[in-house]
Amino acid sequence: MRVIGVVAAGLAGLVLVLVALATLVTALFARAVVIPPRKRSEDTEVHVVDLAAGTVVLGASADACLPGDYSFWFTGDSGHARLGEIVTSTPDTVTRRILAVDFGDFVSARRGRFGGWFYLGPWELELPFENVTIDSPVGPAPAWWVPAGVADERWVIQVHGRAVRRQECLRAVPVFHAAGYHSLLVSYRNDGEAPESDDGRYGLGDTEWLDVEAGIRFALDRGARHIVLMGWSMGGAIVMQLVARSELRDVVRGIVLDSPAVDWVDILDFQGAGYGLPSLMRQAVIRTIGEPWGRVATGLAEPIDFARLDVVANAAALQRPILLMHSDDDGYVPADGSRALAEARPDIVTFEEFTVARHTKLWNYDPERWNGAIASWLELLAGRGAR
Template identity: 30%
Template sequence: MIPLIIVFIIIILILAISYWAYRMAFFNPMEGRDNYYDLPPGEQYEPLWPRMTKMIDSMVETEFEEVYITSYDGKQLFGRYFHVSDDAPLEIQFHGYKSTALRDYCGGSKLAHRLGYNELLIDQRSHGRSDGSTITFGIKERRDCLSWINYAINRFGKDKRIILSGLSMGAATVLMVNDLKLPDNVIGIISDCPYSSPKAIIKKVCKDIGYPPTIAFPFIVLSAFIFGHFNIYESSPVNAVKCAKIPILLIHGDDDRFVPCDMSREIHNVRPDLIQFHTFPDAGHGISYLMNTERYEKLVEEFINNL
């Protein structure tokens, strides 16, 4: 009897720790999801707050069409469509982990508008006005990406040229979709500061906050499976780009203290034939555009013009 009690206690402890890990890593509550002005703190970001706030103000004031689709697993997903021209290419844009579309793309949207592209700016599942409460680090999000692509083709026609763009987790998402069958409409991908794999970034963050990765990570994997209903090993950017058939522009700040720049180097080294890789000196996570706007815009414009 005592051995059974001990086993039961161990199981309860494992489940309790796994649930705590799920809440920490993957759960995103509804409250505060649309706080566009929740800007990242720290010495790398605070000097940029006034400029970021002004750019977000511009995004908030810009008219858009509300768009809804249903995901492969029945969730309602929300997006904002910004129309420029019927004949223009469409850029589908994906924001980062526990962030907002209007914050992450306050610069990217400005650039797309200047270049004359239509935009479909997505609230990723479990963010903003989209359904869900579990973030899956690109595992399920990449299937949502494919759903948005198919929506665009059905709406705008089979000849519509589509560019995928992502920042941080969104950057990983648009790389991970390469291991699914992409329609020929997708002609290029812009990926700004992606991680190499969910495993790599989770282990890195565990180490940063003082949890031994070798101990914490197994509980995180278990929590994803039990409470999030996904397999963290199902896909990764570094593996998915092996299947890529279209050009990729990879951008990363070389002073990124959240997602190390070496993760993009690892991705680039897998497919140097298709991936253009550019680093931005002194740029932190997700702020390469703000640190050197002129160079960033030139790289993106040249990349798209050559597609």
């Protein structure tokens, strides 16, 4: 009996340890979702940089194998290069063309990461622009304004995604400029440029839309009357909350979404599964973020209302035309939510579905198709009386 008691006590202790470990992992994952990252992981090895030949040999990561032109950050983001076409490849390596080395010692680099945003600033677009400041609810937020070539009342407000900055949106400026739109590229709370909120946490769109609303007020003060909103990744969630909740939503004439976060429950479940978390722990992560008691772990000022963020569940309330672009192999934000939104509202959603482009890299993979989709949709929008 004594042996049985010892075994039972040991098993009880093991269960307590496992429960404590699961609780810790759940809390850490929940915190990682809402805390802005200070460092980005470098998932691509750099084997050989041959500046004379203009090539680099990389490890065959998922991004390294993707055709197109990309930013490549290396050595803890201390260096930046731009990489182009794939020259050769093996099962383990990919050789790509070097388009430019903007700064840093590329030859000595050992690891790096691909980025979808290709331009470092609006000055590279060779268009006039202004550094402007938006009076957001959390304080002065920097933005770029790229005026249209002619006087017009049409504006597009660009909203970048999670863990990146305004530069992500620069790829869209030329196609909107060609269509006669002023472009406003905004920052928002906790993105590393705009002021932080009191809790310093992402709201996954539940709070950031207020800062984009301030961008609309800025545009209206400068003569805007018809506004298109474009959101990338989490920027898509921000945009959709704005059109659902803002008192200024009636000035929005259309929405463009690139790889948008449409259903956060589905996204977090997908990402948790990718890290090997069992289903119960993935559900616990969502509850931790979404319940008042979870604020002890997350540091959120208020829990995040996932039901309110579910665009598909609230699709019946949508009123504006939407151009939705997403890739089946996104790898970060599954395209299931976008597909479900397109199926729920075929009357207003134009779904441009990519097969191979990964997350927010659709322009990089096929700029002709991406630009063409936006240009054609803008023509249709004008035909609906959006001018």
